[in-house]
Amino acid sequence: MISFKNQPFPLLVATPALSVQAMDEVRREALAIWTAGLSAPNTSNATDGSGSSLKSGSGVFLDQLYPTRSNSKIILHTERLIASDIWESATEDWFLKTTLERTNRHTTLLNFYLPGQEYLAHMDAGEISVILTFSESGSSFAGGEITFPDYDLTIPHSDNQVVIFPSIIRHQVLKVHCEPTDNPVRYSVVLLLHYVYNPKNSD
Secondary structure, eight states: OEEEESOSSSOEEESOOSOHHHHHHHHHHHHHHHHTTOOBSOOTTOBOTTSOBSBSSEEEEHHHHOSSGGGOHHHHHHHHHTTSHHHHHHTTSHHHHHHHHHOOEEEEEEEEEOTTOOEEEEOOSSSEEEEEEEEOTTOOOEEOOEEEGGGTEEEOOOTTEEEEEETTSOEEEOOEESSOOSSOSEEEEEEEEEOOOOGGGOO
16 A cells, blocks of 8 residues: 655655565564674764764664675565565656666665664665665564654654655654563665766766
8 A cells, every 4th residue: 555655755655565475584584683693883874974873773784794685585575676566656756767767776774773762864875765664573662653854744654664765855763662672673674776877888
C-alpha cells in the first residue's frame, strides 16, 4: 500500500516493502551482524560540522563488510526494491525518474537503534535515499519515526516499510522509547543511489 506519493516533495512511502520470506532473511542477517559486534557508532555524515555526533545509534556499511555484494541478502532484497512495482510508482515523479537514470553507484548502510537512541536532522550523502525500516520480531516500542523537519512532516513507523526521497532533504529519526534491552528494536537499511563522475565516459 502506498500512503504518500510525491507530496510535499518527491516522496514515496509503501508498506509492505518486501515479501514475508525476504523480510525474514533481512531480519536474520541484521541480527547476526549485530550479534557479531560489527557495527560502529559513527558512519559517514553522522557528525555535524563541529564534529558532534548526530546519531546515538550505530551502523555498518555493508559494502565494506561484504566484498561481494551478492553475498548479502540485505543488499540483494533492498536492491530489488528499485526494480519493483513500488519503484515503478516512485518513478512517475520526474525528479526521481531522471535522477535514477543518471545514478551509477549504490551504497548500503545498516542502522541499529536501541531504546533512547535517535538520529538528529541530517542529509544523506547520495542523490536518492531508499530507506527500509523494520523491527525485531515481537518487539514493541514508541517513537522511531522518520520526520522531515523543514516540511513539518512525520512518517509513522511501520514494520517492513520503505521511504524513498531525494537525499538532499533533511530528515531525522525520532528517539526510540521502550523497555531496556540489549538488542536493537528498530533497524533501517539505507540504500543510497549516487552519481559518480567518470571522465572516461564524458564526451
